[in-house]
Structure formats: structure tokens, C-alpha cells
Amino acid sequence: MASIHRRLEARYGDLGWWPADTPYAVMVGAVLTQNTAWRNVERALANFDGPPTPAVVRDLPLDQLAAVIRPAGFCNQKAVCLKTLTAWFEGYGDDPAAVRRQPLARLRSELLALRGIGPETADSILLYAFGRPSFVIDAYTLRLCRRHPIPVGPGYAGAQAHFQDRLPRSVRLYNNFHAPIVINAKEHCRKQPLCQDCPLHDSCRRLDD
Ligand code: SF4
Structure with missing residues (x-):
């Protein structure tokens, strides 16, 4: 988990989400x-x-x-x-x-x-x-979990618990983990994945959906 986060953050940096003024x-x-x-x-x-x-x-x-x-x-x-x-x-x-x-x-x-x-x-x-540590699970996160795989529990609550149980309760970390998952899903881990040059290429088993 930590190594996935490190590699995503190394590739995409601090994305400063969310893109909004207030x-x-x-x-x-x-x-x-x-x-x-x-x-x-x-x-x-x-x-x-x-x-x-x-x-x-x-x-x-x-x-x-x-x-x-x-x-x-x-x-x-x-x-x-x-x-x-x-x-x-x-x-x-x-x-x-x-x-x-x-x-x-x-x-x-x-x-x-x-x-x-x-x-x-x-x-x-x-x-x-509101800057509260609540890890966001979305379709991109679940796709990464299926393919990598990351063996999360069932449903939204199971997936969220998997991340939150293994990560420090940190707003910055949650932000800079979820945001690059989304960006990586758009750039690489698409429905038809573009695995070459994906930052998770070395660890990912690339299981089919
Ligand atoms: S290596 Fe391929 S399947 Fe694995 S996370 Fe990257 S794009 Fe997705």
C-alpha cells in the first residue's frame, strides 16, 4: 500500500485537489x-x-x-x-x-x-x-484494486476500511493518494489499460476486470 502511494506521488506530485476556490x-x-x-x-x-x-x-x-x-x-x-x-x-x-x-x-x-x-x-x-481524513473510494480506485490487485473487503465500506486501516490518518496523504489514483486511471489504467510507462507497472499483476 505504502509503495503504491509512494510511486503515484513520485509520478504525479502534490496535485492540490480539489480544483475549486471555496x-x-x-x-x-x-x-x-x-x-x-x-x-x-x-x-x-x-x-x-x-x-x-x-x-x-x-x-x-x-x-x-x-x-x-x-x-x-x-x-x-x-x-x-x-x-x-x-x-x-x-x-x-x-x-x-x-x-x-x-x-x-x-x-x-x-x-x-x-x-x-x-x-x-x-x-x-x-x-x-473540510479537510477531514475520510478516504474516498471511487470507480477508479476499485478498478486499481481489482487489477493490481489490492485485496480490499467487499463494497465501499470494505474498500475504505482497507485503505484507512493501513494508512496514517492524514488528510494530506489521503488527498495525495486518491487524487493520483484518479489521474493515473485517466492516463494509464483506463478501461483498456495503457500499462507501458504506468508508475505501478512493476508491481501490478494486471488482472483482467
Ligand atoms: S500496470 Fe496497467 S493494469 Fe496495472 S495499474 Fe498500471 S495501467 Fe492499470
Whole structure:
């Protein structure tokens, strides 16, 4: 595990994720990126006049919010989710510092109770918006685990536990492990993998999906 992280970090460095200006913009991006490519998220974000803010999302009628985020797909569901998430954030006075003062388990439980927020979105928000150590598992991570292989437990919780049980509880480490997994999946570990020059080439058994 540590050697995989070392080689990914050596190749890709500190990627400085998440690509957003504010914690709230991270939250919005984490919802919009569900089931779509990041370029579509960027197109949706460009329809806001500057970085999205809680006030703008609160004030927009639901149908207008859906129209703004339409490029990201599933716009009606995502608009409802953004409204719900924004109401949750309002409970903390729209204040990231107030969120960060809460225990991680409480925050995760609150987020998972919101409509449209699953574990990947919740952990992305916790890690990248609020700097809390919650390892993000996504399709790219699971693909790497299958192919390398990394013998994670079943389901999202099993995979997350595998990483968290073997890594120091570090926001920086979680950030600089998950982010390069995603980038490496886009550059090398694609559906049709480009194994030559992959930084994990030496250790990977390249099992088929
Ligand atoms: S060597 Fe190939 S299968 Fe293994 S992680 Fe790299 S791209 Fe994926």
C-alpha cells in the first residue's frame, strides 16, 4: 500500500485537489460530478456567475437551478441534492470552520442522511471541502484494486476500511493518494489499460476486470 502511494506521488506530485476556490464550490462540484465527466461539471459551473455560493443556490428556484446545472446531467435530481446540501450547510451558518469543529463521524452520518449523497460524495466533501481524513473510494480506485490487485473487503465500506486501516490518518496523504489514483486511471489504467510507462507497472499483476 505504502509503495503504491509512494510511486503515484513520485509520478504525479502534490496535485492540490480539489480544483475549486471555496469549500462550498467543492461541495457543489462533488454533487455535480456524480455519474458524469469533469468537463461536464466545468460546463455547469461556468453557468454560475463566478464560484457557486450558498446564497445563489438557495435563492434560485428549483427549476432554474436545474437549468443552470443541466450540462452535468441528472439535473433535476442534482438540483434537489444541492438544495438539500445547502440547507445542511446553512445549519452551520454557511461557515466551513463551524463544520470542521464537529466530529468526523457525526458529519459523515449527517451527509449520508441527505438525499442524493452517497459515501463517495460524502467522503469527497469531508476530505476536499473540510479537510477531514475520510478516504474516498471511487470507480477508479476499485478498478486499481481489482487489477493490481489490492485485496480490499467487499463494497465501499470494505474498500475504505482497507485503505484507512493501513494508512496514517492524514488528510494530506489521503488527498495525495486518491487524487493520483484518479489521474493515473485517466492516463494509464483506463478501461483498456495503457500499462507501458504506468508508475505501478512493476508491481501490478494486471488482472483482467
Ligand atoms: S500496470 Fe496497467 S493494469 Fe496495472 S495499474 Fe498500471 S495501467 Fe492499470
